[in-house]
Amino acid sequence: NAGVTQTPKFQVLKTGQSMTLQCAQDMNHNSMYWYRQDPGMGLRLIYYSASEGTTDKGEVPNGYNVSRLNKREFSLRLESAAPSQTSVYFCASSGGGSGAYNEQFFGPGTRLTVL
């Protein structure tokens, strides 16, 4: 049981390049999330998927797109990377259901630098 896995662990991009961050969970969770973490800013929600087939914007969606490929996988795409997107990106999942207390399980993170 691997929990939440993310690839790659590290990435360096040049401004304007594109890339996709991959996330997968093996806990049969309904909900998945993408966050970014910047020094002094805590966690900020980029996008989330409450259930398979749905995605919604979080607080900082600009410059990103997501795909909920199936129940296990939720990818984050940067179409044209900018230095402001230099950050640590975390994927998380939870059992889902608006009535549950919804503990979140986090992946190890992807450290992205945009030059």
Next chain:
Amino acid sequence: GDSVTQMEGPVTLSEEAFLTINCTYTATGYPSLFWYVQYPGEGLQLLLKATKADDKGSNKGFEATYRKETTSFHLEKGSVQVSDSAVYFCALFNTGGFKTIFGAGTRLFVKA
């Protein structure tokens, strides 16, 4: 909207000192409350939780009590260790929604 406010860090303590990290929240209804911990280079992991008023969550010597009258969920530990050095996040999840609201995080340094 819902929000979480926690004390700013960093907090620096000597080993075996008493720890308190304050957390207050604003929310409608009856949210569930959490403390998550992030060790260097890792993702967040759940430390403890409380799902209703007056519940006490506890784990690894840490405790927090859900106080609805003061809208607080302060984290405490009686005797910290160097291995407790990490960033601690207070969070809430409100029924009827799909998002967890995180505080800004408090960095704890424990000196030997």
